[in-house]
Amino acid sequence: MASSSKPERTYHVFLSFRGEDVRNNFLGHLYGALDQKGIYTYVDSEELRKGEQIAPGLMKAIEESHITIIIFSDDYASSWWCLEEAAKIMDCKEERDLMVFPLFYKVDPREVRTPRERYRKAMVKHESKFGKDSEKVKRWEKALSDAGSLSGCHLTFG
Template sequence: MASPSKPQKIYDVFLSFRGVDLRNNFIGHLYQALHQIGIYTFRDSEELKKGDQISPVLMKAIEESYIAIIVFSMNYASSMWCLEEVAKIIECKEQKNLTVLPVFYKVDPREVRGVRKSYQRALAKHESKFGKDSEKVKRWKEALSNAGNLSGWHLNDG
């Protein structure tokens, strides 16, 4: 009996980050460092347009990665793209054994897992758009809580 085929892993690492916060500094350096040591990394190369549907390409790239590095920053939760990514990453962690490595860049891990401060404000805006009992927003909050509870790196400066 043939075994069901597993999705093939293409990327070593998938980077999830808020472009306006990090694209031209921390992420640029991290991507270069990974690339220089031969780690094949997926990084979206262009800003995603507001109002567009989440790209199936991004979701597929998450599924086709061994590791996801989520770089949480102050404005991460203001992006529906980022929230969809973190929800998919947590889903793949639970269902496909994706390794998830969080980096808390100038944000306290408690803000992420507890949806506090900038994360609370961003989710409140999403709730006003989608409704307080929106399944989408509930899924995002749960994903943030799960990711925020993972052991990772807390970077403030440097």
């Protein structure tokens, strides 16, 4: 029996987002629209089971998705966890042909590609915590630059 090199795909879409920025408004509408169309979408609040470890569950869900939508919002870069997700997503894009679609929610795509203002401030904070030459921070910066350089959708409305 021949083994397949293709990864098992469980989810159609994985949504990466900063909860406090979009969870109670935009995200609900996006998730609802995808669900209504029969698109099986991973959202941490919907899919993580109580008592389940967050890190392995989220990383596995990214690996098991066909498409990822990264919702870049004002405070996305302030969360080291969001940056870990973005780095994993970009790794899977290279290694597993994961399709990545950036959605710039009230954030200029240039802010993500070459951090200025809020994203720069967030990265400086991470550098002070993890070290300016930290491999982790460099990996996050590369993930932001690479993801921010992809063709996506820029939403400026409320």
